[in-house]
Amino acid sequence: MSAALRIFLTGVGGQGSLTATALLARTVMDQGLEVVSGEIHGMAQRGGVVESTVLLGGFRSPAIGRGEADVLLGFEALESLRALPYLAPGAFVLSSSEFIPPPGVSMGRDKAPELEDIKKGLGAVAAKVWFLPINALGRKAGAVQSANSVLLGALCATGVLPFGPEALRASVKKYLPAKSVEANLRALELGEEAIRAAAEKSAERPPKTH
Amino acid sequence: MNNPLLDPDGARRLLLGNEAVVRGALEAGVNFVSCYPGTPSSEIPDNFRMLAPSLRYVFEYSANEKVAMECAAGAALSGALSLVIMKHVGLNVAADPLLTMTYTGLPGGLLIVSADDPGCHSSQNEQDNRNYARFAGLPCFEPASAQECKDMGKAALLLARESQQPTLLRTTTRIAHLRGPVLFGPLPETPAPIVPFARNPGRFVPVPAVARARHRALAANLESLRATAETSPFNRARGAGEKGVIASGVSRAYLHDALMSLGGEDGLRIFELGMSWPLPEKSLADFMRGLKILLVLEEGEPLLEQALNALAHKLSLPVEIRGKVPPLEIFGEYSTGAVRQALLDLRGEKTQTASPLAASAPAHPALPGRPPNLCAGCAHRSAFYAAREIFGDGVCYASDIGCYTLGLLPPLKTADFLFCMGSSISAGSGFARFGGPVVAFIGDSTFFHSGMTGLANAIFNRHNILIVILDNGTTAMTGHQPNPGMDQETLGGGCTRLDIESVVKGCGVKRVARVRGYNQKALLERFSEMKEESGVRVLIVEEPCVLYARRFLKKSRDSRARVARQDASAAACLETLACPAFFRNEDEMGVNPDLCTGCMVCLQVSPSFAAWKGGAI
Numbered sequence: 001m002s003a004a005l006r007i008f009l010t011g012v013g014g015q016g017s018l019t020a021t022a023l024l025a026r027t028v029m030d031q032g033l034e035v036v037s038g039e040i041h042g043m044a045q046r047g048g049v050v051e052s053t054v055l056l057g058g059f060r061s062p063a064i065g066r067g068e069a070d071v072l073l074g075f076e077a078l079e080s081l082r083a084l085p086y087l088a089p090g091a092f093v094l095s096s097s098e099f100i101p102p103p104g105v106s107m108g109r110d111k112a113p114e115l116e117d118i119k120k121g122l123g124a125v126a127a128k129v130w131f132l133p134i135n136a137l138g139r140k141a142g143a144v145q146s147a148n149s150v151l152l153g154a155l156c157a158t159g160v161l162p163f164g165p166e167a168l169r170a171s172v173k174k175y176l177p178a179k180s181v182e183a184n185l186r187a188l189e190l191g192e193e194a195i196r197a198a199a200e201k202s203a204e205r206p207p208k209t210h
Numbered sequence: 211m212n213n214p215l216l217d218p219d220g221a222r223r224l225l226l227g228n229e230a231v232v233r234g235a236l237e238a239g240v241n242f243v244s245c246y247p248g249t250p251s252s253e254i255p256d257n258f259r260m261l262a263p264s265l266r267y268v269f270e271y272s273a274n275e276k277v278a279m280e281c282a283a284g285a286a287l288s289g290a291l292s293l294v295i296m297k298h299v300g301l302n303v304a305a306d307p308l309l310t311m312t313y314t315g316l317p318g319g320l321l322i323v324s325a326d327d328p329g330c331h332s333s334q335n336e337q338d339n340r341n342y343a344r345f346a347g348l349p350c351f352e353p354a355s356a357q358e359c360k361d362m363g364k365a366a367l368l369l370a371r372e373s374q375q376p377t378l379l380r381t382t383t384r385i386a387h388l389r390g391p392v393l394f395g396p397l398p399e400t401p402a403p404i405v406p407f408a409r410n411p412g413r414f415v416p417v418p419a420v421a422r423a424r425h426r427a428l429a430a431n432l433e434s435l436r437a438t439a440e441t442s443p444f445n446r447a448r449g450a451g452e453k454g455v456i457a458s459g460v461s462r463a464y465l466h467d468a469l470m471s472l473g474g475e476d477g478l479r480i481f482e483l484g485m486s487w488p489l490p491e492k493s494l495a496d497f498m499r500g501l502k503i504l505l506v507l508e509e510g511e512p513l514l515e516q517a518l519n520a521l522a523h524k525l526s527l528p529v530e531i532r533g534k535v536p537p538l539e540i541f542g543e544y545s546t547g548a549v550r551q552a553l554l555d556l557r558g559e560k561t562q563t564a565s566p567l568a569a570s571a572p573a574h575p576a577l578p579g580r581p582p583n584l585c586a587g588c589a590h591r592s593a594f595y596a597a598r599e600i601f602g603d604g605v606c607y608a609s610d611i612g613c614y615t616l617g618l619l620p621p622l623k624t625a626d627f628l629f630c631m632g633s634s635i636s637a638g639s640g641f642a643r644f645g646g647p648v649v650a651f652i653g654d655s656t657f658f659h660s661g662m663t664g665l666a667n668a669i670f671n672r673h674n675i676l677i678v679i680l681d682n683g684t685t686a687m688t689g690h691q692p693n694p695g696m697d698q699e700t701l702g703g704g705c706t707r708l709d710i711e712s713v714v715k716g717c718g719v720k721r722v723a724r725v726r727g728y729n730q731k732a733l734l735e736r737f738s739e740m741k742e743e744s745g746v747r748v749l750i751v752e753e754p755c756v757l758y759a760r761r762f763l764k765k766s767r768d769s770r771a772r773v774a775r776q777d778a779s780a781a782a783c784l785e786t787l788a789c790p791a792f793f794r795n796e797d798e799m800g801v802n803p804d805l806c807t808g809c810m811v812c813l814q815v816s817p818s819f820a821a822w823k824g825g826a827i
Binding site: 004012013022025026029035036037038039040047048049058059060061062063065066067068078079081082084085087101102103104105106107108110111112113121124125 | 577
């Protein structure tokens with residue numbers, strides 16, 4: 001049995017975070033590892049929060065409870081902070097630094113926290129926190145829809161998964177529609193590069209692979 | 211056809227629980243499939259629809275669950291191995307035929323899939339449909355993994371044919387929407403053979419004399435099915451000790467993970483109940499003998515707990531049975547953390563750390579919420595806006611099941627009450643007898659589901675109600691499944707479109723009007739006229755669901771709206787129409803061009819908005 005790892009993914013309806021979740025789960029299975037994955041999307045298509053999970057290492061329940069997530073993948077900055085109670089102490093956080101303002105914020109009634117506050121809030125619990133402009137990098141890769149692959153590429157580069165970026169590259173080619181493969185491969189690379197650059201900047205080697 | 215669900219024997223695929231049910235049915239050789247879509251069951255029929263060209267079975271979306279159940283039962287009576295799929299509340303709609311077809315039995319075999327929703331992720335209640343297994347007399351299977359969704363789906367179909375008794379596969383949201391590896395078995399060369407129908411009114415026409423005899427036949431059949439449960443591979447006991455756990459459904463997954471976190475199951479006896487009705491009483495009694503204390507893990511009602519208490523009492527077994535003990539309760543979902551806590555209590559151990567349910571950090575205070583909302587460009591918003599302009603708080607708004615229930619949100623506030631599918635018209639009719647004028651909103655699919663009978667009743671009993679049929683041409687909420695009102699081109703050759711206006715007129719409604727959903731002027735005029743009238747009035751608001759139009763009809767508009775004047779009129783439109791594409795910050799009001807769909811309703815509401823085509827704003 002491989003090491004237990006519980007990944008909590010959160011985003012906003014329409015971002016495609018469930019496609020990314022399925023891609024990640026299939027990659028884990030193709031590596032011959034035990035995996036279960038889950039998604040809750042009752043009314044998500046109407047702009048609500050979408051939460052999903054990928055659990056490695058022999059779990060049977062697809063749910064992740066409060067204080068149980070080893071990794072948080074946040075596809076939107078505000079939702080990353082909302083997922084804070086799910087983090088286990090010492091968790092890894094990889095999040096978009098970009099916002100999709102909820103209706104109250106768009107209309108000037110509510111105020112979204114500043115990115116710095118989000119970093120601080122998550123950093124108080126997590127061992128390591130990375131923020132990437134995934135939509136900007138997705139556009140750079142050729143399609144904003146590939147933003148999710150930026151986050152997945154970054155996840156691989158951190159070394160918290162028991163496999164490297166090659167496995168994800170193989171999945172993109174195997175499971176995504178032919179017309180979007182190129183942009184998603186490029187997006188994976190941009191995600192990896194961003195993590196490497198961040199690691200060098202903080203003069204720190206990425207954590208070792210399991 | 212190239213679909214992973216048709217892959218050969220021995221393939222291992224990562225499947226949704228719902229997809230795995232489809233594979234199981236294919237392996238059993240299912241002949242006929244009917245359904246009414248409803249979260250969390252919808253992916254089952256969605257996949258059957260996609261696979262329909264494989265010609266292995268006949269598939270249909272039914273007008274409602276009762277019809278789906280009756281069509282499937284009729285097919286099973288005529289000898290087809292049949293499957294009917296619905297969400298938990300759908301089984302209430304289908305309960306009438308269900309409670310008699312278990313008397314007659316069905317020679318071809320019928321499996322009912324009920325997807326329950328503990329926690330109300332997308333439902334109006336969290337009823338526990340294991341009650342129907344007991345109520346109607348249905349052998350019940352409760353999978354806890356994707357693999358079991360496949361294996362139990364197949365086994366339950368084959369048992370339905372062998373026993374001629376309808377069977378129940380009861381899933382819950384977590385199981386329907388989990389993804390796990392599934393090892394495929396063989397697909398049969400041909401679907402199951404059709405069992406020739408043998409006329410037998412003494413069995414299949416339940417006049418009282420027949421029904422009384424068939425009730426006894428059902429009881430006898432359930433006793434022989436109890437023997438099946440005693441030897442079912444889905445019911446397994448293991449371990450040794452004086453403390454035991456019996457778990458069913460998704461709780462088995464939580465039990466496994468909780469035990470994993472506690473370092474194993476030494477000193478515990480464990481009974482996993484996968485085929486959960488009829489209860490294998492002999493196996494359960496054997497399991498309880500020698501136990502001092504027993505923990506029962508079941509989400510929802512304490513059905514198993516009560517049955518085990520009765521069994522232990524009958525056999526004078528000195529076992530203390532615990533079920534709904536904190537943090538385990540009848541409300542919502544169980545979790546690994548809650549089960550872990552119950553196991554620690556069972557072992558008599560103090561919780562080592564703080565409660566395992568406690569988060570490492572509290573929720574961040576006062577984050578702006580992100581509630582589900584009607585989409586930018588949704589024509590329902592336009593209709594609700596116009597209704598509120600004309601009626602304000604001077605009427606009560608009867609809502610129904612669909613995206614348009616979201617009309618309850620401010621500032622539209624066009625939902626005052628709701629029970630179930632179709633209730634807007636009939637509950638609205640009754641309300642208006644004593645509660646003043648009512649405007650009822652109902653979608654096209656919901657109208658065909660069970661609005662038509664309420665409409666017939668409203669005419670028959672001369673009710674006083676304005677009914678607004680929000681016809682967006684699809685079943686939007688559950689993912690754009692077909693319904694009888696969909697345009698013929700989309701329906702294709704297998705279905706015939708029904709015209710809503712003709713149905714309404716056919717029910718005897720004299721006052722009917724049709725408007726386009728984006729046409730504010732027409733909406734306001736019709737509402738104003740109908741406000742002054744009495745009796746049954748029907749306004750049909752037609753406009754394709756904006757998501758459906760874009761994704762499936764490939765229709766989009768090249769124009770967008772913008773705020774041309776930063777004035778009070780624009781501000782009022784932002785406040786009262788509240789399209790999600792609107793934004794407002796310290797400097798300006800505007801329309802987000804990435805979200806705007808070009809419906810141009812805002813231009814009709816306020817002269818301070820304007821259209822633009824491409825380029826800079």
